[in-house]
Structures are given as C-alpha cells and as structure tokens.
Amino acid sequence: MPDPLELIPAAFERQKFAIARLISVFEDPRPAAADQRKRILETLQSSGRSRRGMFLGFTGTPGAGKSTLVGELANRLIDQNPDRCLAVLAVDPSSHVSGGSILGDRTRVRFSFGDDRLYFRSQASDQELGGISRTTFSVLRLLYHLFDVIIVETVGIGQSEIEIQQTADRVFLLLQPLAGDQIQFMKAGIMEIPDCFIINKSDEKEAAERTFHALRASLQLIRPGENRVPIFRTSALTGMGLQDVLDYLLDFLHQRVDGAALDASLYRREVYYFEKWVKDELGRQGLHMLSDLGGARELMDDAGGFDGAQKAVLRAVQDSRKELESRVSEVLR
Template identity: 60%
Template sequence: MSELDQLVEGAIALDKWPLARLVRLFEDTRPGAVAEKAAAIAALEAHGAAPRAMVAGFTGTPGSGKSTLVGQLAARLAAREAAAAVAVLAIDPSSHRSGGSILGDRTRVHFPVGERRLFFRSQPSDRELGGMGRATYPVVRLLERLFDYVFVETVGIGQSEVEIERLADRVYLVLQPLGGDQVQFMKAGIMEVPHAFILNKCDVGAAARRSYHALRASIDFARPGEAAPPPIFRTSAISGEGLDDVLDDLAAHRSVRDAAGRQAR
C-alpha cells in the first residue's frame, strides 16, 4: 500500500494526523502540488469518498463572536446527530506588513479530546480580500469528501466582502447588538448575500432587542422583491439561546446542497 493510500484511509477514518497531512497538501499553493492534489482526489474517489458535506458559511464583522458561536454549533451538532462528522475551517487575517497570522480562532473553539467527528483547522487569509484565503476552496474540496458538514468561518469582514457566497451552500451573516442602525442595515453589499441572519450576543438584553427590531425593519429595504424575508436567529454562545434553532435551519436545508453548482461558482 502506498503512503498516499495510507493517508487517505486514515483520513477517511478521521484520524487526526493523516487528516492534517492531507489538509496541508491541499493548502500548498506551489505549482508542483497540483499533481499531488489530483492524485489525492483520485485516491479518495477510489476509496468511495465522494463529496457529501453541506458547506455552511459564517461571516460577519470582527468581534461578533463568530468563532465561539461556530464552535458551539459544531459541538452541539455532533452531540445531536450521532453519525455526523463536522469540520470547522476558520480563516484568520494575515498581516499586510509581515505576512504572518496569529491564528487565534482556535483559542475560542474547544472540542472534546479524542472526538474524531470534530475537526478544527485555522488558515491564514494570505492577505486575500473577500474574507477567505487562497487555499480555502481547495481544502473544502477535501473536507467535503470526509465530513457531513463543513463550517467555514471567514475573516471579520466589511460591507463589500462577499466571496463566501461562491463557496457555501448556505450563508449566515453574524451580527452583534449595537452594530448599526436601520440605515446601516439597508446598505447594499453583504446584507444582500446571506440566506439567514444571526444576531449573536443576545444575552445583553435591551440592546439586542433594539438591534433585532432595527434589522427586521430594514431587510425589506435591503433586499426588495424577495418573496419571503430571510430568517433572523437570536443567539448567545454563552447561554445557548437560539443555537438549536440555527441547527434546525441547517438540517432543513442540508438536502439542497449542490456540489456541481458550487464547482461552477
């Protein structure tokens, strides 16, 4: 058995070391790695690992609590679906001066030790704009063959960074209370992209209620002509409020994943 076949078999079994080795291969942007990636995909297909994951994108402003929220959602999803495996790919900003990244998202995500069905990977943005890194899509091509759900957490973004819509089957825009007024919520750009909104940190009380009603009142102006407004989930990663509602939404839309459509995008 070749070394590649051993890595592929270990990754399919969700062993962390072989999985990390394959992820590192798909993060390699050197021209010489192209043939190795193609060989890995062929080996995965030979072992029956076809694309199956629903890819959910979580994007939003810095400080909205995306990392903690995504970590809690992944852990709860694995707990409520005994056969489900979940991968989290978190993109951290790279310095435009040094090129380095802190990769600090992993400090906010805590998975049970030894749980094979949960996998976390930090990835630098490599100074790419749009919220994702240049290696994000290749790594998702790998992870979607090994997991049932892939959560992609973007860099903290602004109003015009909408690249996640080209990758994810379902996009969630994570906002925080007092993050803007009705005029802010009506502006074009990122408000036009998500399939659903998440107002996080709703444990703050009155401020969260005011932001919720401002967002609710603004959606028709930001997205005119839509037959049904996108849902708004009120969540708190601290209290657990609303997390099961987001998981219900994920489960309800898992059947509409479209790998061919994502490849075209």
C-alpha cells in the same frame, strides 16, 4: 515522506495527522502538488466513501461571537447524530497567525476534547483577498469528501462576504446588538449576501430587540419581496436560540440527498475558482488566454478537472518564462 495517497484510509478514519498532511497538499502552490491533488481527489471520488459535506459560511463583525457560536453548533450537530462528523476551517487575519500557529488571545472554537468527529484547522487570510485565503476553497475540495459538515469562519470585512457566497451552501452573517442607527451604516452590498442573519449576544435583550427591528426594516428596503430572510436571535453563552439555528441546519442537511447534484454544484464552484486563480496568477492576459481556449470550463474538461487545468497552466507559464528569458538574453548579447 509517504505518498499522500496512502494517507487516505487514515483520513477516512479521521486520524488528524493524515488529514493535516493531505490539507498541506491542498495548500501547496507548487506545480507538482496539482498532480498530487488530482490523484487524491480521484481516489476519494472513486472510494464510494465520499461524505459530500455541506459548506456553511459564518461571517460577521470582529468579536460578534462567531467562534463561540460555531463551537456550540458544532457540538450540538455531532451530539444529534453519532455518525456525523464535522470540520471547522477558521480563516484568521494574517496578523494573528505566524508560521501556521496562532498567536494572541483570540478565542478559538472549543470542541469537546478527544472527539475525533470534530476537526479544527485555521488558515491565515490573504490581506488583499479580503477575509478569505487563497487556498480556502482548495482545502474545502478535500474536506468535502471527508466530513458531513464543513464550517468556514471568516472575519467580515466586505470582500470576504462575496467570496463566501461563492463558496458556501448557506451563508450566515453574525451581528452583535447595535444601537438602532448603527445598522444603517451596514453596506447594502453586504446585506444582500447572507441567507440568514444571526443577532448573537441576544442576552443583551433590549439592544438585541432594537437591532432585530432595525434589521428587519432595512432588509425590507434592501431585499424587497424577500420578507422572510431568517433572522435568528441567539446567545452562544446561554444557549438561547441555538435550537432554532440547529433546526434550520438539520432541515437543510436532510434536503441534500442527490449526490450527483452535489458533485455538480462543487464543480460549478471549481470553475469559478479556477477562473479566479488564473486572474490572480496571470492577470488580464490570463483571462484573454482562457477565453481564447473557450473558457474555464472547457479547459477544465479537456485537462481532466481543476487540478489538471492548473497543472497545464503552470507548465505553460514555466515554459514561456524560460522562452522569455532566453529571448531577453539573446537581445542583450
């Protein structure tokens, strides 16, 4: 196995095997991988080639047309600018994924064949974490440097919306046309999260129209004073309304000029996810430990970032487990 650092030039050239191999380092739970990630990220950051991609979250009800729409938008985004490159990370419910390969007949994002400016990857979600995988954010930290736009597709089941809000620069919630009263059943908590709503399948004109008005009305109740939350009406099949979404995205993309601010915003997310990781791995005891050490940010700063801090915690856990084992066997002797 080559040193992953050697794969970086090929990853910048968008060679798929190199990107896939690097991603596997970012999905690897073993302590040694934390060290590799640290070195990879340091190399990417100092390369002067980081693309500082924006993260877009697309979530929504199963079958609303997320993959179809994401595929259409992705193709348009790269058609619009020959230098642009884009990755899609689709988080699939675990039942659909076996040993990393996709089973079943779920519609996949379809890209123009052979265009290396588009990269697709799927991940199995952790059931207990909602729609997102334990390593989604970890992989995004890598893709940030390699692509201009990174789209995360998740199945909306409540928790995933909350996670995606912590992760993405913009969150889109996809709905399909509903009967007017169904919309009232959407949980208010979920309605608070998205930056934009998309009523896809608006080729079903009447139902889409009703849904639009019902959504507008409930947003006025749930998010008063925010009466301009964008609601797009699209059809991923006919192309209707896609240009409006594209214009919105391009506008947002063009506002992103300050590299230092983008890096700082990624760092804030790293702090959030580091704390979450400690909680997942070590529970409440872990959180107590973090606060005794001055908090996640403090520990990360001392350890040279997210991966250094992860490595320090994993080492400490290994050591204390060994100590615990020997104490217990002493007691039993």
